[in-house]
Amino acid sequence: MNRSARRGTLASIAAELGVSRTTVSNAYNKPDQLSEELREKILNTATRLGYPGPDPTARSLRTRHAGAIGVLLTEELTYAFEDQASLEFMAGVSEACSKMNASMLLIPAGVDPETSANRAAELINQASVDGFIVYSVAQDDPFLEAVIRRNIPTVICDQPADAHRIDYVGIDDGQAIQPVVQRLVDAGHRKIGMLCIRLDRTPNNGPVSAERLRTAKMHVQRSRIEGALAVLAEAGISQDDVPIVERHINDQDNSRSAAEELLDAHPELTAVICTVDSMALAVADVVESRGGTIPRDLSVTGFDGIPQAVNRGIVTVRQPSKDKGRSSGEVLASNIEQTHNEHTGRIKKRGAGTEATRILLETSVMDGESIGAPRTGATE
Numbered sequence: 001m002n003r004s005a006r007r008g009t010l011a012s013i014a015a016e017l018g019v020s021r022t023t024v025s026n027a028y029n030k031p032d033q034l035s036e037e038l039r040e041k042i043l044n045t046a047t048r049l050g051y052p053g054p055d056p057t058a059r060s061l062r063t064r065h066a067g068a069i070g071v072l073l074t075e076e077l078t079y080a081f082e083d084q085a086s087l088e089f090m091a092g093v094s095e096a097c098s099k100m101n102a103s104m105l106l107i108p109a110g111v112d113p114e115t116s117a118n119r120a121a122e123l124i125n126q127a128s129v130d131g132f133i134v135y136s137v138a139q140d141d142p143f144l145e146a147v148i149r150r151n152i153p154t155v156i157c158d159q160p161a162d163a164h165r166i167d168y169v170g171i172d173d174g175q176a177i178q179p180v181v182q183r184l185v186d187a188g189h190r191k192i193g194m195l196c197i198r199l200d201r202t203p204n205n206g207p208v209s210a211e212r213l214r215t216a217k218m219h220v221q222r223s224r225i226e227g228a229l230a231v232l233a234e235a236g237i238s239q240d241d242v243p244i245v246e247r248h249i250n251d252q253d254n255s256r257s258a259a260e261e262l263l264d265a266h267p268e269l270t271a272v273i274c275t276v277d278s279m280a281l282a283v284a285d286v287v288e289s290r291g292g293t294i295p296r297d298l299s300v301t302g303f304d305g306i307p308q309a310v311n312r313g314i315v316t317v318r319q320p321s322k323d324k325g326r327s328s329g330e331v332l333a334s335n336i337e338q339t340h341n342e343h344t345g346r347i348k349k350r351g352a353g354t355e356a357t358r359i360l361l362e363t364s365v366m367d368g369e370s371i372g373a374p375r376t377g378a379t380e
Contacts, residue, residue, distance in 0.1 A: 008048075008049025009051065010025060010051070017042065017045060023038075023042070024042055027039045027043060066128045066129050066130050067101065067102055068103040068130065069097065069129050069132065069133060069332060070124075070127045071105065071132070072107045072124075072134045072143055073107070073108060073135040074109045074138070074141060074201075077106060079108075079250070083278070084304070084308065085306055088306075088321035089321045090325060091325060092321070092324060092327070092328070093326070093328060093329045095326050096330050096332070100329070102333075105127055105129055107123055107143075109141065120143045121142075124149075124150060131339075132152070132154045132332075133155050133156075133329065133332055134154060134155070136158035136220060138159070138218050139160035139217050141201065153335035154166050154332075154335075155168070155331045155357075156168050157169045157170060157324055158324070159218060160217075165356045166356055167335060167356050168357070168359065169324055169327045169359045170220075170359075170360060171324075171361050173219075173223040173227065174224065176317050176319065177228050178227050178231050179317070179365050180303075180316065180317055181232065183315065184271045184371060185232065185235045187271075187299065188374050189271040189299060190237060190270075190374075191268050191271070191374070192232065192237065192269065193269045193271075193272050193273070194225060194228065194243070195245055195247075195258050195272060195280075196208065196224070196225055196245075197247055197279070198247070198250075199212060199213065199216035199217075200216050200217045200218055204248065206261070207245055208225075210240075212246075213244070224303060225275065245261050245262045246258070250278060252282070255278045255279045255281070255282035258279060259272075259282045259286045263287075269298070270298065271298065272298065272299075272301075273300075274300065274301060274303065275303050277303060277308065278306075279302070280309055281302070281309055281312060284300060284312060284314070284370070294370050299370060299372055300314065300315075302315070302370075303316060303317045303319070304317070304318070310366050312368075313370055315366065316365075316366045317363050317365060318366045319363050320361045320362070
């Protein structure tokens with residue numbers, strides 16, 4: 001006889017112990033309703049008979065509760081474990097998952113727009129989750145569209161901020177970057193360049209044109225650049241005089257090549273504004289590899305506030321990445337509970353005009369030693 005055919009069932013355990021199937025089920029699903037002695041007897045019998053416990057798929061179909069949330073990120077899967085800001089975000093989500101007794105399913109959308117379009121519906125539709133956290137995707141991303149079509153609880157973190165009246169957690173990126181840019185201006189810098197990561201799903205590894213910036217679909221990076229340009233404009237520095245270099249992939253090699261491209265093409269620069277700390281660190285590495293020092297030969301600022309940048313003395317904007325993850329998870333948990341109560345008839349459904357939750361977290365400036373006066377002899 002096939003081994004699987006001899007495995008115990010809910011019914012066979014109940015029959016052997018002389019209890020109801022509901023009592024056996026409660027040993028797994030509602031242990032507080034049984035005495036410790038009875039629950040232990042049921043579990044021991046189940047082990048002896050080879051019963052593995054209730055089928056999670058069947059249970060989720062019955063209860064309409066999967067016990068998991070999906071986290072969608074527009075990166076390769078390795079990014080979630082290599083990028084410090086992403087790690088902090090995931091740690092925050094994990095804390096929220098622990099409170100709601102849920103597991104976390106990471107869904108990497110990737111960075112290739114063609115591949116993303118083909119994989120979106122398949123990956124999203126097969127995800128057995130109670131809700132989604134969408135972590136920083138373009139407003140026209142096919143994965144986002146697939147999530148919306150699932151019509152289950154969803155929270156967007158970072159971007160897009162105004163998509164389909166969905167609950168949102170983020171920061172004011174344009175405002176957040178302005179204090180560090182103002183410090184460069186106050187230090188006397190007028191020859192300033194910028195480095196950023198991708199502005200759109202369509203790759204651009206090189207200079208950023210005014211049109212590219214204006215039409216960018218990823219507003220986090222666009223907002224940081226625009227916020228910086230606003231401060232520079234007030235100081236009389238035209239956008240046309242601020243070279244910007246973009247990289248589609250946010251990793252060490254691309255950050256370094258972007259820094260080299262900017263500094264080689266514009267040796268007159270005395271300062272570089274970076275929209276992520278990884279690029280600020282790359283600028284410092286390039287300057288030092290060429291025999292220079294920060295800030296004597298070049299001033300630099302970052303964004304994120306990761307430990308590596310803070311320890312290096314980079315003046316940077318500290319964003320609450322872990323709090324973003326935690327808040328996103330908490331908002332989603334509340335949304336899931338609301339939806340569950342609607343399904344069970346415990347409360348009335350929310351009206352179509354119900355406002356989405358919108359949470360903007362505070363940022364701060366991390367002081368460092370990466371801003372100094374323009375180097376002697378620099379062209380002003």
